[in-house]
Amino acid sequence: MDPLPSWTDGFAKAAILDFVSRATREGSSDFIPVPERIAVFDNDGTLWVEQPLLVQLYFALDRLTAFARRDPALRERQPYKAFLERDFKTIAGFSRREAFEFVYTTHAGFTTKEFAEVAASWLADARHPTLNRLFTECVYQPQLELLDFLRSRGFKPFVVTGGGIEFVRCIAEKLYGIPPEQVVGSSNKTRLESGPGGPALFKLPELRSFDDRDEKVVNIELHIGRRPRLAFGNSDGDLRMLQYTSGGHGARLCLLLHHDDAQREFAYDREFRLSPLDEALRMAPASGFVVVSIKSDWKTVFA
Amino acid sequence: MDPLPSWTDGFAKAAILDFVSRATREGSSDFIPVPERIAVFDNDGTLWVEQPLLVQLYFALDRLTAFARRDPALRERQPYKAFLERDFKTIAGFSRREAFEFVYTTHAGFTTKEFAEVAASWLADARHPTLNRLFTECVYQPQLELLDFLRSRGFKPFVVTGGGIEFVRCIAEKLYGIPPEQVVGSSNKTRLESGPGGPALFKLPELRSFDDRDEKVVNIELHIGRRPRLAFGNSDGDLRMLQYTSGGHGARLCLLLHHDDAQREFAYDREFRLSPLDEALRMAPASGFVVVSIKSDWKTVFA
Numbered sequence: 052m053d054p055l056p057s058w059t060d061g062f063a064k065a066a067i068l069d070f071v072s073r074a075t076r077e078g079s080s081d082f083i084p085v086p087e088r089i090a091v092f093d094n095d096g097t098l099w100v101e102q103p104l105l106v107q108l109y110f111a112l113d114r115l116t117a118f119a120r121r122d123p124a125l126r127e128r129q130p131y132k133a134f135l136e137r138d139f140k141t142i143a144g145f146s147r148r149e150a151f152e153f154v155y156t157t158h159a160g161f162t163t164k165e166f167a168e169v170a171a172s173w174l175a176d177a178r179h180p181t182l183n184r185l186f187t188e189c190v191y192q193p194q195l196e197l198l199d200f201l202r203s204r205g206f207k208p209f210v211v212t213g214g215g216i217e218f219v220r221c222i223a224e225k226l227y228g229i230p231p232e233q234v235v236g237s238s239n240k241t242r243l244e245s246g247p248g249g250p251a252l253f254k255l256p257e258l259r260s261f262d263d264r265d266e267k268v269v270n271i272e273l274h275i276g277r278r279p280r281l282a283f284g285n286s287d288g289d290l291r292m293l294q295y296t297s298g299g300h301g302a303r304l305c306l307l308l309h310h311d312d313a314q315r316e317f318a319y320d321r322e323f324r325l326s327p328l329d330e331a332l333r334m335a336p337a338s339g340f341v342v343v344s345i346k347s348d349w350k351t352v353f354a
Numbered sequence: 355m356d357p358l359p360s361w362t363d364g365f366a367k368a369a370i371l372d373f374v375s376r377a378t379r380e381g382s383s384d385f386i387p388v389p390e391r392i393a394v395f396d397n398d399g400t401l402w403v404e405q406p407l408l409v410q411l412y413f414a415l416d417r418l419t420a421f422a423r424r425d426p427a428l429r430e431r432q433p434y435k436a437f438l439e440r441d442f443k444t445i446a447g448f449s450r451r452e453a454f455e456f457v458y459t460t461h462a463g464f465t466t467k468e469f470a471e472v473a474a475s476w477l478a479d480a481r482h483p484t485l486n487r488l489f490t491e492c493v494y495q496p497q498l499e500l501l502d503f504l505r506s507r508g509f510k511p512f513v514v515t516g517g518g519i520e521f522v523r524c525i526a527e528k529l530y531g532i533p534p535e536q537v538v539g540s541s542n543k544t545r546l547e548s549g550p551g552g553p554a555l556f557k558l559p560e561l562r563s564f565d566d567r568d569e570k571v572v573n574i575e576l577h578i579g580r581r582p583r584l585a586f587g588n589s590d591g592d593l594r595m596l597q598y599t600s601g602g603h604g605a606r607l608c609l610l611l612h613h614d615d616a617q618r619e620f621a622y623d624r625e626f627r628l629s630p631l632d633e634a635l636r637m638a639p640a641s642g643f644v645v646v647s648i649k650s651d652w653k654t655v656f657a
Contacts, residue, residue, distance in 0.1 A: 249601025
């Protein structure tokens with residue numbers, strides 16, 4: 052039975068099947084012991100959609116709208132003004148870091164438990180603006196098959212995301228089958244305080260880690276403590292993670308998703324300022340990264 | 355068959371067996387779904403010996419001796435002087451944080467990979483000063499049985515240690531069967547740099563997190579993302595972790611190891627300044643923490 056039915060028979064699919072076969076064949080020089088079968092996946096644009104804006108930005112926007120009802124002065128201050136006015140041209144001009152700092156600010160003040168409840172409740176019925184489906188249905192079917200296939204072969208998949216760790220944990224278990232302890236992401240600092248229900252962690256409006264570029268590698272080491280054997284990303288923010296993955300000994304596979312299907316999803320790369328794909332794409336051939344084309348490598352995009 | 359043969363039949367053992375039985379009995383109001391069966395264990399003094407000094411301090415001492423050969427001026431500066439002269443009275447007067455900061459300083463300058471190699475090589479033949487065995491043989495047999503028993507019932511054990519995350523990862527897989535991604539600990543900041551073998555992480559002489567007291571809870575949330583159901587510690591540094599664990603709904607078990615066996619191991623609690631057991635012991639009865647006495651609850655101490 053084909054473990055990857057939504058993948059077109061082609062170079063990318065063959066590279067995946069070949070890698071997994073070598074990695075799991077006992078006696079092969081490429082054999083990887085089960086505990087070392089660590090696979091890391093970026094989230095936005097790799098496991099689910101990130102256009103026209105990152106899903107978490109829509110969430111932050113709705114949070115901000117609620118805040119502005121209590122504090123109307125926010126309507127006159129950037130970056131809040133642009134977000135409140137849905138001024139997407141200005142928003143698209145923010146750097147990835149600026150956008151995320153805005154996100155973290157709007158996420159502070161909750162306990163981690165409250166935050167997870169608010170986010171889960173928002174995700175339950177928030178819809179993508181153009182794809183005519185819930186955000187939680189904007190997950191890529193071929194990637195779900197790949198995750199299942201890897202797990203069936205003893206791999207342990209982690210999400211390593213620039214998105215907020217608590218936000219992504221709200222979806223990772225249900226949508227990807229990835230438990231919270233296998234989600235690595237950006238995070239606010241937190242502080243332990245005692246409340247009526249015992250000690251609770253409060254999210255502070257201060258960034259602990261922006262899990263992007265070099266920091267993805269730093270956090271992989273902090274959370275996982277092993278160099279991954281497979282990495283899948285879709286932007287320059289994932290380049291270091293792919294280089295780090297490919298830099299070790301033994302069998303390794305790095306993949307780069309290229310959004311080139313305006314018909315079924317979106318077509319973009321270097322011009323998406325929040326998360327460009329430029330340098331990584333240019334380096335792919337010499338680095339041995341397998342470029343996966345949504346248009347030609349995926350029969351189905353969404354479930 | 356008794357899953358805990360090194361445990362004396364008594365209150366502590368009965369509490370463990372009862373908790374696991376309730377937590378895994380489907381239909382029981384205390385049933386815990388498998389993904390939520392998270393157990394956290396302190397390391398020093400809980401899984402292996404921490405007297406007369408923390409094992410990692412002996413390692414740091416040997417590192418420092420090597421440094422002092424290249425830089426003799428260290429012999430005149432505190433805290434290095436005390437460590438180099440094996441002035442244990444002065445060392446015992448350092449606070450836990452001071453001692454750990456000394457440790458991190460001596461651990462910097464390596465890549466994480468080099469550090470793991472140096473530490474593993476040291477651990478291969480470093481011996482405990484009085485127990486007449488390797489440090490790696492100073493692991494508590496009853497705890498190994500408990501870890502195996504919990505795993506066999508679907509629990510996922512994590513080490514949550516004040517010790518350095520990379521140092522403890524060197525022993526956790528081999529000694530406890532706990533993989534690196536299930537070790538949470540103190541850590542230096544790291545920086546990604548490109549070297550001859552591709553990108554590598556360098557340990558900086560700057561603390562990222564001292565995983566003690568409140569910070570244990572902060573890091574449990576960061577790394578695990580779920581409130582544990584079982585926590586086992588042995589000092590006031592573990593108190594917040596135990597309180598956080600016991601604070602949630604449903605079945606929970608918190609245990610506190612009391613070193614009261616000078617014959618077979620060591621007898622100490624509040625007077626061990628590096629890691630005192632005082633407040634947690636006083637709070638145990640009212641908090642429902644089960645106090646485990648090495649003297650009366652363990653038939654065997656070491657394997």
